[in-house]
Amino acid sequence: MSAELVPRVGKLGPHSRAIRRWRVGLIVGGAAILLLSAVILLTTVKPTRYIGIVEWFAAAIIVHDAIIAPFVFAVGLAMRKAGHRIPLAVLAIIQAGLVIGAMFTIVLVPEILAQRYAHLFETLLPFDYLRNLGVLWVGTLVVTGVAVVGYYVWRGLGARRRAV
Amino acid sequence: MSEPDRNKKARASRRGFLVAIFGSLAGVVAFWSGQSFAPLDAINLIAPRKQGDGPNELPINRTSEQARITADMVDENWRLIVKRGTRIRTYTYAELLALPQQVVQLPIACVNGWSQTATWKGIRLSTLMDAVGREKGEAIMLTSLEVKGNYRVTTMGSEFVDNDLTLVALHLNGKVLDIEHGYPARMIAPARPGVLQTKWLSRLEVTT
Numbered sequence: 194m195s196a197e198l199v200p201r202v203g204k205l206g207p208h209s210r211a212i213r214r215w216r217v218g219l220i221v222g223g224a225a226i227l228l229l230s231a232v233i234l235l236t237t238v239k240p241t242r243y244i245g246i247v248e249w250f251a252a253a254i255i256v257h258d259a260i261i262a263p264f265v266f267a268v269g270l271a272m273r274k275a276g277h278r279i280p281l282a283v284l285a286i287i288q289a290g291l292v293i294g295a296m297f298t299i300v301l302v303p304e305i306l307a308q309r310y311a312h313l314f315e316t317l318l319p320f321d322y323l324r325n326l327g328v329l330w331v332g333t334l335v336v337t338g339v340a341v342v343g344y345y346v347w348r349g350l351g352a353r354r355r356a357v
Numbered sequence: 358m359s360e361p362d363r364n365k366k367a368r369a370s371r372r373g374f375l376v377a378i379f380g381s382l383a384g385v386v387a388f389w390s391g392q393s394f395a396p397l398d399a400i401n402l403i404a405p406r407k408q409g410d411g412p413n414e415l416p417i418n419r420t421s422e423q424a425r426i427t428a429d430m431v432d433e434n435w436r437l438i439v440k441r442g443t444r445i446r447t448y449t450y451a452e453l454l455a456l457p458q459q460v461v462q463l464p465i466a467c468v469n470g471w472s473q474t475a476t477w478k479g480i481r482l483s484t485l486m487d488a489v490g491r492e493k494g495e496a497i498m499l500t501s502l503e504v505k506g507n508y509r510v511t512t513m514g515s516e517f518v519d520n521d522l523t524l525v526a527l528h529l530n531g532k533v534l535d536i537e538h539g540y541p542a543r544m545i546a547p548a549r550p551g552v553l554q555t556k557w558l559s560r561l562e563v564t565t
Contacts, residue, residue: 285373289380296381297388300403316417317469318405325402329388 280348283341290337297329393472406471412535415475418467418551421536424503426557431502435541437525441489441563448485450541453527456480461522467551477545479526482518482561491563493519499544500560508552512564517546525558 238246268291272284304322307314391401391408398408406416437448458478466472486497494515501509517523523546527534534540539556546554 282373285376288373289377292377293381293384296385297403300385300389304405316411316420319410320405320407322405329384329402333384 280344282344286337286340286344290333290340294330294333297326297333301326301329392470395473404471405469406473408473412537413475413529413532415465415473415529415538416467416471417537418469419506419556421557424501424506424557426502426504426536431536431541431557435502435559437485437542437558438560439485439489439562440560441486441491441495444489446485446488450527453480453525453542456484458527459521459524461524461545463522463545463547465545465551465554466549469551476530477524477526478528479524479542479545481521482523482525482544482546483521485525485561486518486563489563491518495563498560498562498564499555499558500562501555502557502559508555511553511555513544513546513549513553517549520547522547525561 234246268288272288276284301322304318305326308318308322385403387397388400389403391397391399392404392406395408401407409415411417433450435450437453439446439448457480459481460476460478462474462476464472464474483491486495491497495518496515497513497518499511499513503509523544525542526539526545527542529535529538534543539558542558543556544554544558
């Protein structure tokens with residue numbers, strides 16, 4: 194191995210320096226946004242609403258840590274185990290399908306929940322959004338399935354061409 | 358795992374991530390936009406509203422019941438008062454119908470996020486305001502019949518009053534205004550938020 198290729202301890206390469214600059218920039222930017230948010234909160238929001246904001250953050254932490262994170266962890270674990278038997282591209286297609294379905298759910302669930310207050314929202318939310326969410330999930334599953342089958346067909350054709 | 362394999366896996370993972378993000382964004386936009394973009398109405402499965410759904414084939418937000426509008430408030434005794442200083446004109450519904458009517462295509466652009474174009478017919482606002490001697494550049498105040506509401510009384514800048522597309526509308530999509538759309542008369546002006554297109558008009562008054 195030539196001397197030029199030996200990494201020099203204590204010195205950062207140009208790639209690492211760029212990463213460090215990005216990290217510092219993002220941390221400074223994030224801190225500035227937090228500071229600005231605190232100023233806006235203290236100057237524009239009535240103190241009587243602070244409890245509601247704290248409740249919102251507490252609920253967000255519970256939803257993230259108790260529901261979303263375990264679900265994502267379980268899916269990741271299942272994918273990793275399946276990764277020994279299933280091609281990576283198929284896993285990526287399934288993940289994409291799950292993300293797309295999750296996005297539809299995130300957008301539609303508030304509409305479905307708000308319909309409980311029919312007297313307030315009878316003209317604002319007049320349709321059956323639960324049915325629409327079902328249609329979107331079925332559609333996403335079908336498209337994901339077609340993409341997976343399409344990948345296997347494409348791979349099979351490629352293997353046959355190579356064998357000829 | 359060899360170095361090339363690791364690189365290949367990283368590339369595939371990034372590709373999957375980008376497909377998921379852009380796929381979900383494209384899906385939400387495609388299945389949402391129909392409430393404002395008519396060609397995509399057939400696949401609108403996410404947005405709260407659909408094209409042409411509601412009285413006069415146009416959605417509504419605030420109902421006459423929520424605004425506490427009763428039938429006797431909009432019967433034959435209803436009058437539209439137009440005022441500038443000491444000059445006052447009072448119109449019955451029949452008198453408004455007898456004035457020159459204009460037809461315009463304008464959207465209700467709701468602050469809730471939907472926007473739908475409709476055909477409105479009514480009297481140019483400037484015609485009514487000219488009748489009480491309004492001068493160019495003067496703003497006006499609009500008052501609704503509604504008993505309670507944040508937008509019962511609002512102001513309208515001169516740029517809207519002077520615009521020939523701004524109407525006191527009596528008809529919508531070829532029919533008499535439904536009470537849910539502000540019968541007997543409502544405001545419709547270009548480039549103005551839906552909540553400021555005052556329904557159930559009762560009074561127009563020059564403010565300066």
